[in-house]
Amino acid sequence: MKSIFSVTAVALAALAVMSEAHVTFRYPCPRRAAFSECPKPKDNEWHLVDYDANSPLGTHNSISNPICKWSSSFAGVRPVFKAGDTVQTKMEVDVNHRGGSCQWALSYDNGSTWVVIQDQFQNCLANAPAGSTYTISVKIPANAPTSNSVILNWIWNNNEGNRELYSSCADVVIQGTNGGSLSGVAPLFANYGPSSPFIPEKAVSNGDWGEKHFKARKPITVTVPPQKLKRQIVDLE
Template identity: 40%
Template sequence: MILPTTILLTTLAVYLLALTTTTTAHTGLAYPCGRYQGAVGCPAPPPGQVVDVDINAPIGTNLGINQQLCKTSIPYPFSSRTVYRAGDTIQTAYSIGSAHGGGHCQWALSYDGEKTWVVIKTMIRTCLQVTPETQANYRIPVQLSKDLPSGNVTFMWLWYNAIGQRELYSNCADIRVEGRDGGSVKGLEPLIANYGPGYPAFINEFPYATDPDGSELFATRSAVTIRVRGSGVGTSETGSGATSAPTGSNQSSFGSRIASGSLFPLSVALASSFYLFN
């Protein structure tokens, strides 16, 4: 006879295996520490929050959304933030379980609580193209402009994998920038694709060099200006001087949609099946 305790332990073992598979099969931001990253040297989660055991998991696919950008909207306290000077280069590092053939990456900053983002670096195709020999020490330098204003900033990483399910990955680090006393940050909004029916931009698989890779979509990103007061709090002007986006791309409404939380939920069961079998 199988005892209830045996059933419980077996179920727990399967659950833990699923968590391990989910976490190690993908890639997440390791440095600066992504929110609720459980790695040694990263701060403890804020009160009431727990370590993210799925830190490497995608936040959604072209079929639906599982998590918001950054995975969570509750930042680390100011005392736990890594401080950078304007002009510094951040040597970003990644916990790579599977790099899915590399792909496209964007890095962006927000001064206004993730309502508005400005892209500071984009890599097309070559992001996370690693080998077993280079994977452990893989770094991507991301430079902060020397003109950045001071403030408490959210640093976001976005990744579109080249091979596998059509996923979007996002991790965020809470940092402090020491720079000018107020000013503006100008650039482009991030491209959001493969993120549910509300964001129809779609990037297909591109395992071979001759495959269409959706890189033309990055030219549709709208211009944005974030104005930062001397207190370090930002306000935005989305679309100022913007390039025209294709009809239905939703790129021009990106900031307002994230701020309002108008996201489409993805079934947990469906998301789990994507994560476990990709």
């Protein structure tokens, strides 16, 4: 059992880190995040909690973390979304950087391939107050295949400040067509290392927000084989 001192120290460390952070999913829960809605770590897993989930994964100069940051989450219950549902996602916003361009994508193979299901260019999060939990509606495609192991990813390039990429991966269950495919475009991962496309700061670039790069995203089709159906709510593995 952890002492009161150790718990307090962890909590204070979390607050210190989060005060310097920016934006992340809150619902659905990003992998290993410390929010109250998230699966709790086991007693021997507290050192794995991500108290820095709000920070960017990289800048145009360097990559600090993989797109999903963590390869897995803590054991717990995944939210279940039906194909065609409109999900009220919640964003934890520390600083909105005067908005930016958001992409939402699904992966059925733990992040190896992605297909974009929704975009919001230029003004995504522009109206989100600092220090708020902000709701954005995201529609799951009506033809989304069924799977107990899907990642919903939010990807954001900010308008103002350092040239950064934000990404937040949440493990979810989708109930839809048992077997099938989902077509769209592959996401743009801009300002994510020196070999990635560069999106300049909009305020000092004559309004250039990276439109040409978003238009150049490549078409992709993700095919999902029929699943051996499990119970509707499953434990994370």
